[in-house]
Amino acid sequence: MTNHTAAKIVCQNPECQAPNPASHNFCAHCRTAIPKVYLWAVGEDALTLKTGQTLANNRYLAVNNRVLLDTKPGWQPEVIDRVPEFITPYLRLVAHRPHVPQVYGSVALNRSGRRTSTLWLLEKAPIYSEGLGAALAGKVMPELSESWKTVGSMRQLNWLWQIANLWDAMAVEGVSRTLLHPEVLRVEGGLMRAIELMPNGDSPPKLAELGKLWKLWQKQARIGIAQALEKICDRLIKEDVTTATQLIALLDEALRTVGQKQFLNCNYITLTHTGPTREQNEDACYPPSSNGLYQKTGFELSLAIVCDGVGGHQGGEVASNLAIDTIQRRIENVLDKPENRYPDSIAIQIENSTCVANDQISLRNDSENRQERERMGTTMVMSLIYGHEAYIAHIGDSRLYRITRTGCHQMTLDDDLATREVRLSGVLYRQALGMSSSGSLFQALGMNSSTALHPNIRRTIVDEECIFLLCSDGVSDRDRVEQYWQSEILPVLEGKVDLATACQRTINMANTQNGHDNATVALVHCQVKQPVEAGQNTAIQDFPANATTTFTQTDTLLLSSPETNSKDRQRTMTTQAEVPDSPRRQPLLLGAIGAIVLMAIGAGGWFLSQGQPNPTPAASPSPALAPSPAVTPIEPGVQ
Structure with missing residues (x-):
């Protein structure tokens, strides 16, 4: 990886346009913010990019494998007239950011002795900017499969839940196979983010294939969810669970139970x-x-x-x-x-x-x-x-x-006409902004x-x-x-x-x-x-190391079906404390009760340490885009 922190980024202020080192957050001349726009390249020649290479008259600098830095972020990116078919799913799935990257622009690659090819540049991809320091800037975020064993039950379930929620929308756009490619699924803390979309081809995948992939991850699942996740995977593979709605319901059950310990x-x-x-x-x-x-x-x-x-x-x-x-x-x-x-x-x-x-x-x-x-x-x-x-x-x-x-x-996602054009007509957002009344709203309350x-x-x-x-x-x-x-x-x-x-x-x-x-x-x-779980390396977690709650083998979830009612859910949640008492188990039960009391006191002390609240007043998922033709656009700035 090249040392791109020495690269010069042109100030986006049109009256300044002074070059600034990439390490600067504000222009040294006019104090305008300097955005660091890292882009992911897709296209047939994306893998041929060399670190240090520049494109589009030195505008884009290759800082890593398929990662480009825009050195002129205030300028309009170039876009070819015809958007290819493999790019349109990015536009239609704009409502699912930050899970799905968005199209920034395109770059023509001229190869000697070969035809000209086009690279498409994706913004808001899972690439580190400056949040964790210059050492990580421009690097691609880790794969979900690599990070899986280093996180707790809640996060493992959260990642799977996000995948399940993306399944139907991606299936409609013919890219649900994206969710079966571990190298594409990246993670940023609790967020699961695809770095690019993979087309289904002639064989749209079934949820059973997702169950087979998850089965590999299940072997390193946390104790508290291992059995529940195994049941979910088996039901997917056997096609007892055939819809994303059913799968989400199962994961919601597991999340609700684990969430009670958070x-x-x-x-x-x-x-x-x-x-x-x-x-x-x-x-x-x-x-x-x-x-x-x-x-x-x-x-x-x-x-x-x-x-x-x-x-x-x-x-x-x-x-x-x-x-x-x-x-x-x-x-x-x-x-x-x-x-x-x-x-x-x-x-x-x-x-x-x-x-x-x-x-x-x-x-x-x-x-x-x-x-x-x-x-x-x-x-x-x-x-x-x-x-x-x-x-x-x-x-x-x-x-x-x-x-x-x-x-x-x-x-x-703004309810403006430009965004509607992106989702319905497959045009790039920056192109849609050039249309008349692009900033007008097509819906508002009242x-x-x-x-x-x-x-x-x-x-x-x-x-x-x-x-x-x-x-x-x-x-x-x-x-x-x-x-x-x-x-x-x-x-x-x-x-x-x-x-x-x-x-x-x-x-x-x-x-x-x-x-x-x-x-x-x-x-x-x-x-x-978060609670500390058995065998967990807390050094790599992003919660306080002094959390005292622990999971035991008997905290394992036992899930039946998405239709299980609340009373049945309570019956299937079995722990050691629910086993009939015997002379040998009574001390264990008393110890468990004492631990719970201490845990509650500790939690209360932690919350109090964060500051006292002011008195509270006494009275105190998919976006639909189908506006009525009779809706009158609301012009921006009209008050």
Whole structure:
């Protein structure tokens, strides 16, 4: 690997364009952020690239095997007119990032005595940037199969769960065989990320093939899940489980049980600002930004919402606040009942609450006789964390990012016309941005009946320390989050600043680097403490080494079928403590009870050590893309 840290990256500020060393994060001349864009090359000649080689008039530098560094990230990448068939699945699967890389551009390769070939460059591939230092920058992240034996039960199940959730979408696009190639499946902490897509060819794979691959990994599964995973693999191979929905249900069972042994602490805070150029603030957030820091544990609901209102005199402010009041009240009231806290039920309640909020705003528009651009509406993005799961929902172009020590990933997909063109027409996003009204929204709350509304809801597993950043477009415009997350948000994970300081700094960044709109931020800091498992090398884990909970052989899960009801699930969870007592086992039972008590005290002490919460207010997955033809696009910047 070449020493590319000495390479020069041209400042993206068109009025500066000064060359800077790749080791710099900001331009030495104008202080503009310098993005490090590492790209993965695909195409028939991708393997012929040599480290140190430059392409496209010295724009791209080969820094590793098939890894290129863009030295002019502010310039539009070149793209040939015709997108080949093997590239279109990347475009249609854009909603599944960060699991699937996206198309950045293309490069023509001229070979002497041969025809010209084309390399396609993929961005947001599993390649380290600068998050862990210059030594890793430009290196491809490790294979899942290599990392499998070094992680705990929760992460092993999480990776498999992500694969299962990708199966149907990839099958539709003819690339589900990707999930059967271990060399393609890379991991970044808890994230499973494919480095490229593999076509199915003439023989689409069955889930039974997935069972055979997982069977190889199962031999090195953790004690707590080994038996359950063996049953899952056997059922896949025997074709007792034939759909991804059934497989996800089985993995959800295992995750739910293992997740009960995971400690999760959520600190969250919000802040909103009118901005330097606006007269009124049409953004809104929950919890209210004046209420300071909140703290919840994993089995309490942690809800954060950001809305960005649009339309008419004071209409945006009314719409955003009405949306938050409606969604917050309905979700917390319904999910206050434990029997409603299952994945399907939670997702349904989020969708229903969003649709009710939409109709409330729409009725208000009708009652005030608001027409076309005078109709008020709002975007919405929310996170709901419960146990080991995070539910993400959004409408419009307010965004949610997931930030860890190794990267920052946008987890939502804007409901704008440019994105729709990418998914439906197979054009590159940068090309779609050149179309008229590309930034206009095709859906927002309150603009039409809920029958034409399609909330985007996805579920993700939280098995590592991370921060969810929710924000309005006054913060995210011009890729400011991607440019500044390391300087403004990452220090929280490094223990250098507190959450309130990071929140204020992010608002300041938005006002100085964008400044054209209201700016609103919600930061949700998830602190995860995993149990230490038998035989586990804790030195390679990303949870505190002083965790005391341990798994034993009797913690093994016994799963029957996806249709098992909650009472049956409780009966099949057998441990030593459930065996009828005998004189020899009574001391063991007492010891187990004592260990549980000590564990609870230790967990409580750990949470208290993270800081006391402020009082909480008393009232306190696949994106669908089928907008109604009657939807009127919402022009960007119209308030």
